[in-house]
Amino acid sequence: xxxxxxxxxxxxxxxxxxxxxxxxxxxxxxxxxxxxxxxxxxxxxxxxxxxxxxxxxxxxxxxxxxxxxxxxxxxxxxxxxxxxxxxxxxxxxxxxxxxxxxxxxxxxxxxxxxxxxxxxxxxxxxxxxxxxxxxxxxxxxxxxxxxxxxxxxxxxxxxxxxxxxxxxxxxxxxxxxxxxxxxxxxxxxxxxxxxxxxxxxxxxxxxxxxxxxxxxxxxxxxxxxxxxxxxxxxxxxxxxxxxxxxxxxxxxxxxxxxxxxxxxxxxxxxxxxxxxxxxxxxxxxxxxxxxxxxxxxxxxxxxxxxxxxxxxxxxxxxxxxxxxxxxxxxxxxxxxxxxxxxxxxxxxxxxxxxxxxxxxxxxxxxxxxxxxxxxxxxxxxxxxxxxxxxxxxxxxxxxxxxxxxxxxxxxxxxxxxxxxxxxxxxxxxxxxxxxxxxxxxxxxxxxxxxxxxxxxxxxxxxxxxxxxxxxxxxxxxxxxxxxxxxxxxxxxxxxxxxxxxxxxxxxxxxxxxxxxxxxxxxxxxxxxxxxxxxxxxxxxxxxxxxxxxxxxxxxxxxxxxxxxxxxxxxxxxxxxxxxxxxxxxxxx
Amino acid sequence: xxxxxxxxxxxxxxxxxxxxxxxxxxxxxxxxxxxxxxxxxxxxxxxxxxxxxxxxxxxxxxxxxxxxxxxxxxxxxxxxxxxxxxxxxxxxxxxxxxxxxxxxxxxxxxxxxxxxxxxxxxxxxxxxxxxxxxxxxxxxxxxxxxxxxxxxxxxxxxxxxxxxxxxxxxxxxxxxxxxxxxxxxxxxxxxxxxxxxxxxxxxxxxxxxxxxxxxxxxxxxxxxxxxxxxxxxxxxxxxxxxxxxxxxxxxxxxxxxxxxxxxxxxxx
Numbered sequence: 025x026x027x028x029x030x031x032x033x034x035x036x037x038x039x040x041x042x043x044x045x046x047x048x049x050x051x052x053x054x055x056x057x058x059x060x061x062x063x064x065x066x067x068x069x070x071x072x073x074x075x076x077x078x079x080x081x082x083x084x085x086x087x088x089x090x091x092x093x094x095x096x097x098x099x100x101x102x103x104x105x106x107x108x109x110x111x112x113x114x115x116x117x118x119x120x121x122x123x124x125x126x127x128x129x130x131x132x133x134x135x136x137x138x139x140x141x142x143x144x145x146x147x148x149x150x151x152x153x154x155x156x157x158x159x160x161x162x163x164x165x166x167x168x169x170x171x172x173x174x175x176x177x178x179x180x181x182x183x184x185x186x187x188x189x190x191x192x193x194x195x196x197x198x199x200x201x202x203x204x205x206x207x208x209x210x211x212x213x214x215x216x217x218x219x220x221x222x223x224x225x226x227x228x229x230x231x232x233x234x235x236x237x238x239x240x241x242x243x244x245x246x247x248x249x250x251x252x253x254x255x256x257x258x259x260x261x262x263x264x265x266x267x268x269x270x271x272x273x274x275x276x277x278x279x280x281x282x283x284x285x286x287x288x289x290x291x292x293x294x295x296x297x298x299x300x301x302x303x304x305x306x307x308x309x310x311x312x313x314x315x316x317x318x319x320x321x322x323x324x325x326x327x328x329x330x331x332x333x334x335x336x337x338x339x340x341x342x343x344x345x346x347x348x349x350x351x352x353x354x355x356x357x358x359x360x361x362x363x364x365x366x367x368x369x370x371x372x373x374x375x376x377x378x379x380x381x382x383x384x385x386x387x388x389x390x391x392x393x394x395x396x397x398x399x400x401x402x403x404x405x406x407x408x409x410x411x412x413x414x415x416x417x418x419x420x421x422x423x424x425x426x427x428x429x430x431x432x433x434x435x436x437x438x439x440x441x442x443x444x445x446x447x448x449x450x451x452x453x454x455x456x457x458x459x460x461x462x463x464x465x466x467x468x469x470x471x472x473x474x475x476x477x478x479x480x481x482x483x484x485x486x487x488x489x490x491x492x493x494x495x496x497x498x499x500x501x502x503x504x505x506x507x508x509x510x511x512x513x514x515x516x517x518x519x520x521x522x523x524x525x526x527x528x529x530x531x532x533x534x535x536x537x538x539x540x541x542x543x544x545x546x547x548x549x550x551x552x553x554x555x556x557x558x559x560x561x562x563x564x565x566x567x568x569x570x571x572x573x574x575x576x577x578x579x580x581x582x583x584x585x586x587x588x589x590x591x592x593x594x595x596x597x598x599x600x601x602x603x604x605x606x607x608x609x610x611x612x
Numbered sequence: 613x614x615x616x617x618x619x620x621x622x623x624x625x626x627x628x629x630x631x632x633x634x635x636x637x638x639x640x641x642x643x644x645x646x647x648x649x650x651x652x653x654x655x656x657x658x659x660x661x662x663x664x665x666x667x668x669x670x671x672x673x674x675x676x677x678x679x680x681x682x683x684x685x686x687x688x689x690x691x692x693x694x695x696x697x698x699x700x701x702x703x704x705x706x707x708x709x710x711x712x713x714x715x716x717x718x719x720x721x722x723x724x725x726x727x728x729x730x731x732x733x734x735x736x737x738x739x740x741x742x743x744x745x746x747x748x749x750x751x752x753x754x755x756x757x758x759x760x761x762x763x764x765x766x767x768x769x770x771x772x773x774x775x776x777x778x779x780x781x782x783x784x785x786x787x788x789x790x791x792x793x794x795x796x797x798x799x800x801x802x803x804x805x806x807x808x809x810x811x812x813x814x815x816x817x818x819x820x821x822x823x824x825x826x827x828x829x830x831x832x833x834x835x836x837x838x839x840x841x842x843x844x845x846x847x848x849x850x851x852x853x854x855x856x857x858x859x860x861x862x863x864x865x866x867x868x869x870x871x872x873x874x875x876x877x878x879x880x
Binding site for chain 2: 381452603
């Protein structure tokens, strides 16, 4: 230990120069973070393909604006109507709606700046309060916060116009309610991400999400008058049931933040000051709880909690074989000899690379419950609703193609980032003597196989619960499916090499596909569904149903040609983009 | 005899910045070749170009006499690579991954299976056959990446920092395996910042700095060169210079490194 004791002591003047952290330094840190986020956001558009990403974002923004406009303006009008019509108690629907809107936008619109994780600032000299402030502050301008807050402001305007005396109290209550929602979604996201850090939890969460999603679709289908097709349900036929559900839920819902916010405003209107204040205090208590739970998670992160899936067990020592013996067996025979090539290289006309990739993709599919659920969920929905839709004369024989389009098109977006799950493994494709053509062919073959299995199962379900589709419709649907699957495969392959995105299963709030790819995928879905519907409608209109078969066959041939063309060029295109592929998919 | 690796005027530019400039390199077959350089010198860019991950701006690359740019598939059949990112598929188990790699290199199923179990045993990963690669520690992932790089018996092996993050026991295992490959006639092209390991393993060394190749030769040749340059230094001529001293001498004189005591005086 002599060396340690002889280590030169810290010079006194340096210790003296260590001054307390100043507010100016904190502000400088915040400014640096803001600048960092801006630079990352800006530089994302300077990369190859960045122009397309920017264009996609510019296109998406007005679409998002249109979707947001209705709820925002609607909140104002609804609030005004509730107050002026003497049904101010219905404000509770509005506050619940605002909270739901917050969540829906949060789940559907990812934040910009994909590649920046605020965890990474932990290595800097930040105290916990400053770290927490940074986490809270950066992200305030997320789409869900902006849209949710605007809807509450709109509601406030509606209330204030209808009854100006309510304005000050409502403004305060709704401001607290906005904070409650902001902290609630933050808390939810960080805890969901914490739970998603293990594979098992991800699987459970995916299953839960599937059932919630199926539940929503079931409720929408059964209670939305627009989807009843005038069969036997009147819009009000479910009202007693809904009222009964509302009366059962209401006592509990009244003690939750949306209920408390509405109740506080309603009670101040009725001069029940004590109850109004109590409700507001309840709301503040919820805000504090959400903030504390969020902060608790942040504190764990701040203290360096590792969310890695890595189990820390060390491999048992075991018997170590003779190194030299193995090494000599592994080493090559001579510089001139080639690696031994398999004699069983070709199976079903496919070379061993395609077979190996296909096996690997199948293993990945087996371990990806998301994909499996995406495959199974539409079948469940078709099973539920096929009988009802087929009873509607408007649809009749078209249930089969509608079910196939619904089932297959929804999951077709996966093809637009087919390298995303491979992560750093993509380097292997670039390093090995494999053509990317074989890799994509294997990936596509699995997709085609799944689509085919889905088609057969849907056919079986439709035959079982509805009616056997006619031969013309069946053949036309198969041809349409071939056409759309090949087209999606071709465009998806191109997008996968031109604009890959690393799929991060640990981050619930991250988008797993590029903005432009998402836009193109959406366009393709609309295009395929539109062409299918158009051809069917035209041939039925002209009473030439049989014509749809040759038309779809022709389209399938065209798609096949396009697919082969793209597949033939995929190696060249991938070579041109290999640096971006490596950079994006191999990043930490 | 055909050289294992030949580069002629190899250059790579990123916009205005030239990462590698006119690198001419020849690696003879059977050499354990160390490729050194300070951070940002162009090592990774060079190794990426040699393995086909990056296209050169100009110049040519020949691996075992094959043009790497004209015939990349055949070149890739002859080489094995442990890249910086390790190129692993996280959601496979180790045997599944090695099976996949073997098949991708065209090995038969039986050969792949036999080599997979041998390699897993050799790398002490045989007890981890159920665990997904994503659950492996960094060292285990590195061993697996090396196993995958050699499963097809490559004639030239490119290793980018193979010993980083690997424990001493595993490191010993890898060294024995690599030396065994050299004995069998393979060529190994290695980059590492651990100069002691390079000194112990490599017979030939090249040093790159700021994109230029500034030294190339056997360890003895480099040593003699440095000793000739520091001719007046009696101590240096009477004892063998270590690779670290050679490296610092060559790179230091090129970059004009100043003695540390003249810099960062505020560190104390």
